[in-house]
Amino acid sequence: MCDDAIMPDMEHYPCVESLLTTLDPEHPVYCIYPHVYQRSAAAFVSGFPGRVLYAVKACAEPEVIRLLAESGVRHFDCASLVEIETVKTVFPQACCYFMVPVLLRGEARSAQKNFDVRHFVIDHPDGIKRLKSEIEMSGSVIFARLAVHHDAAMHDLSLRFGAPAEQVPALLKAIASTGAEAALAFNVGSMVTEPGAYRHAISIAAEIMSNLPFDIRLVDIGGGFPRSYPQFSMPPLDRYFEAISEAKHRLPVTAGGEILTEPGRALAAPGLSAISEVLLRKDDRLYLNDGMHGIFWELRYEGHKQFACRCYRGGERLQGKLRPFTLYGPTCDSADVLPEKVELPRDIRVGDHLEFGGLGAYSLSGRTDFNGRYSDHVVMLDSPDALPPGYSRYNQ
Numbered sequence: 001m002c003d004d005a006i007m008p009d010m011e012h013y014p015c016v017e018s019l020l021t022t023l024d025p026e027h028p029v030y031c032i033y034p035h036v037y038q039r040s041a042a043a044f045v046s047g048f049p050g051r052v053l054y055a056v057k058a059c060a061e062p063e064v065i066r067l068l069a070e071s072g073v074r075h076f077d078c079a080s081l082v083e084i085e086t087v088k089t090v091f092p093q094a095c096c097y098f099m100v101p102v103l104l105r106g107e108a109r110s111a112q113k114n115f116d117v118r119h120f121v122i123d124h125p126d127g128i129k130r131l132k133s134e135i136e137m138s139g140s141v142i143f144a145r146l147a148v149h150h151d152a153a154m155h156d157l158s159l160r161f162g163a164p165a166e167q168v169p170a171l172l173k174a175i176a177s178t179g180a181e182a183a184l185a186f187n188v189g190s191m192v193t194e195p196g197a198y199r200h201a202i203s204i205a206a207e208i209m210s211n212l213p214f215d216i217r218l219v220d221i222g223g224g225f226p227r228s229y230p231q232f233s234m235p236p237l238d239r240y241f242e243a244i245s246e247a248k249h250r251l252p253v254t255a256g257g258e259i260l261t262e263p264g265r266a267l268a269a270p271g272l273s274a275i276s277e278v279l280l281r282k283d284d285r286l287y288l289n290d291g292m293h294g295i296f297w298e299l300r301y302e303g304h305k306q307f308a309c310r311c312y313r314g315g316e317r318l319q320g321k322l323r324p325f326t327l328y329g330p331t332c333d334s335a336d337v338l339p340e341k342v343e344l345p346r347d348i349r350v351g352d353h354l355e356f357g358g359l360g361a362y363s364l365s366g367r368t369d370f371n372g373r374y375s376d377h378v379v380m381l382d383s384p385d386a387l388p389p390g391y392s393r394y395n396q
């Protein structure tokens with residue numbers, strides 16, 4: 001498909017300096033670094049010992065989806081018809097999986113009829129009933145989602161979704177009795193801080209599978225792979241891949257069996273930056289044109305509290321002695337303040353620009369238009385040498 005058909009207005013600049021010199025933007029600008037996405041996605045796909053599904057909710061920006069697809073991601077974990085449609089528009093050959101156990105009435109039917117979706121998930125017997133009434137079960141793969149808990153997950157995803165281990169065999173048998181292929185899924189959590197959490201969950205899955213009267217071909221181990229941020233250092237992804245490669249031999253999958261993963265953050269985070277302008281300085285407090293209701297939406301959750309940052313004046317990098325600043329957003333909400341002070345050049349002033357790096361996950365997809373503050377200005381920075389702030393330190 002021709003790029004112009006999808007993104008008629010996407011501007012390209014070689015690097016952030018040329019963008020700032022050309023535009024001197026008064027609204028926030030979000031920058032895609034295509035080479036960074038290509039590199040990090042290719043490393044994930046070649047390093048993970050199985051099938052990689054991108055969890056679209058982490059960043060549904062079409063250009064990011066296209067870059068991931070170009071870099072070898074062929075499968076997409078979607079949670080709504082809108083996400084499926086976005087993916088299929090950008091990359092018609094994509095294989096979309098509808099991996100949320102609670103769907104709107106008619107959604108499964110439309111997904112199968114219009115987009116040929118064949119992979120669904122349930123965590124309750126009523127989910128099977130709903131699917132049976134809407135889709136062709138034979139030829140479909142239905143995952144039963146198992147709830148697993150581990151202390152190494154910053155965000156436990158098993159509180160809302162997933163069936164207790166003792167109910168999973170009955171769900172798998174009920175799926176198989178409909179003529180669909182029964183498969184197993186779980187999610188360790190999001191921002192999983194230790195590779196051992198996957199080992200633990202895989203051993204629970206192995207136990208369930210070894211007591212079933214039939215074989216399972218596909219085991220989806222979910223997403224949750226972390227990225228590092230300032231003051232928030234995580235193990236490198238290779239350590240997770242090694243732990244999973246080892247543990248996967250314990251799974252009694254059939255010949256031709258495969259494990260699947262659904263990374264969101266690990267694929268979405270590295271290649272996106274955000275440019276904000278300083279609107280007002282009061283001593284050690286800076287007021288920016290983007291904030292907690294905008295691109296920094298994710299900082300309200302437990303986990304990392306900062307993004308790597310660079311400062312620019314008139315398109316030139318501003319260096320010099322640093323001091324900590326409190327950063328406020330542009331809305332009238334008193335909670336519109338970033339959770340941790342950020343070290344910035346002492347003489348920073350109104351009109352300077354800040355570039356924050358590594359914030360592709362849960363940022364564009366979370367921002368709101370609260371108070372009428374909203375930017376949809378997304379550009380490409382496509383010099384192969386251009387790197388977002390913090391890239392080399394936080395993305396090994």
Ligand SMILES: *Cc1c(COP(=O)(O)O)cnc(C)c1O
Pocket residue numbers: 055057058077099157187189190191222223224225262263264265266361
């Ligand atoms: C959010 C989500 C993911 C992605 O989680 P990350 O922590 O971003 O990798 C994967 N699978 C499911 C079912 C999710 O809800």
